[in-house]
Amino acid sequence: MEYTLLILLLPLLSFLVLGLAGMRMKHKLAGGIGTFSLAVVALLSYLTAYSYFSLDRTAEGVYPTLQPWNFEWLPFTESLHIDMGILLDPISVMMLVVISTVSLMVHIYSFGYMKGERGFQRYYAFLSLFSFSMLGLVLATNIFQMYVFWELVGVSSYLLIGFYYTKPEAIAASKKAFIVTRFADLGFLVGILIYGYYMGTFTFTPEETNLMGAGMVLPWALGLMFIGGAGKSAMFPLHIWLPDAMEGPTPVSALIHAATMVVAGVYLVARMFPLFIAYAPETLHIVAYVGAFTAFYAAAVACVQSDIKRVLAFSTISQIGFMMVALGVCTSADPHHGGLGYMSSMFHLFTHAMFKALLFLGAGCIIHAVHSNEMSAMGGLRKYMPITHITFLIACLAIAGIPPFSGFFSKDEILTACFQFSPVMGWVMTVIAGMTAFYMFRLYYGIFWGKENKQLHAAHTPRESPLSMTFPLMVLAAITVVGGFIPFGHFVSSDGQSYSIHLDTTVAVTSVIVAVIAIALATFMYAKEKQPVADALKRALPKLWRAAYKRFYMDEIWLFITKKIIFRCISTPVAWFDRHVVDQFLNFMAWSTNAAGEELQPVQSGKIQSYVMCFFGGVVVLTILLLILL
């Protein structure tokens, strides 16, 4: 499978071409180059997936782990070296398919969405850069290569969030995203270094003796790596950058901040899963608790936001929380006894990528039509935008967990895994799943039904988007409809062996009932022209509503911590020390040199004879010294 190298090289080449020569190209040509290279990458990915999964399983019943390319880049010791290569195993192949599909859809969609924008070519160059880095991340053969591409992904995310660089909010958002994730990546780097030091290797499969000898170090290293994953995957309390990242173009939000980059943290934990489960189960459960809290928090915030992209952003955070929980509740590597979460997490990652990309792209169509992100500018759009309406509804049903859409199957597996871990966790996640259904249908009714902003729509009638934008919606909707029937456990499971998904009837029925109740509640509250219940609730609990709307003041808390505590208590004294001690010391050095020069200046009289006198005196002194000493 040597051709897999092309999957990495094509987007890189496209980035270089578009980045260096793009500004001289016509928009169509530049977009065409980017889209064509991604189309080839997508085809190659499908080919890779097909040929990989038709390989024979090994004697243990698992798919072989292949390394079609690997070259040693930076050797430190015999075993510790940084490599660059391509690793094929079930989850990396699965991620290849997800990334290339969503990325191709976003490339096509952007033709319509970004039409006529200034910097169209730059946009496509950055998209190619992102695709390259994300593919490199999932194909990494070792943790350090993963880290390199991890940072590249962060950079391309930064560039794309700040695409509208004349808008101050976009610049602030891009900086925030970069700084917050970079801060988290510090933990990742420290984790990698500890891992490399104690394991003697950067690969994912260290020597048994090193693993045994590491003791308590390995859980710490893995925990630190999870901090990096939590930053990228917007886990509480490092989630603050993701809602702001919505300042970027909407297709970018669909690609980076919904489907691919933000699940890198989940992928990281899944990648290290064999080590987590064998040597650091407690750390894994911490992941579960962080994920559960994040899922709940984000769901609560999503219930009151009025900006549709913000609602989707918080829903993304919440769903990633689900994936983290699913990984975290695993207690063994056997999918039949406590290892179900791994498979369900990857399954949910797959289905979520599709329907959340669909939701974002649908939101992009809506924003394109009404030129606003606010729900108040929408309402009643179903008449104007039928395709967007239907596809959006499919995605909402999927995320709410209504059969037979894909989200039902993956979420059901997650809930089953949670119930196996502990009933409390199971019920908590079921309630959050209900909240998901509620806020998604609040969003759906707010956009397509509810109170129509007739005044605005009369002045500017919303229209359905062109085919270049609706085509990706239809493709993703089709995947969302049939995605749940993929025998996912056959390809990916915690021990690598084939696992056939069977629905737990109790859990499935419960979760569907909860989802239906939540949807009914949302219908009752938001579907109509007048919304007395919603308004009454808002009036009855003004403080709670306000706090949720302000995201429970998490941004303010971070600002307080950084500005009031870090800046004032650490930065200010350090600045004082720098200015008054370090700088003054150097100033003193300069001053003393200068003063000494001033003092010695008269000696340089220019009179040769006085120089010679000095010279002669020196000779005499040396001679006397020599005579005495010898």
Added chain:
Amino acid sequence: MDLDIHVLHYLVVSTIMLVCGIFGFFTRKNMLATLISVELVLNATNINFAVFNRYLFPGQFEGHFFALFGIAIAAAETAVAIAIIINVYRNIKKIMTDDVTDMNG
């Protein structure tokens, strides 16, 4: 009369020449006089070269050659120095060292 001329005698002469040269170099302000003093110093060393060669290594010629070499160098040096002095004189009409202080730091 048997004048037994020993190596020491030569050295006394050359030492007197050296000290006279250094003294002159320090005290005389006239550039020409300074130059003459330098010649004295150089010639004192030439005498030493010749004497040591003659008395310590009679069969060899390095010292003699070196003395000749020194004489050639001294001639060249004198030519350059006089050229400089003449130029200084043309420019500032003075040849006293105290007056030439343009290179004062």
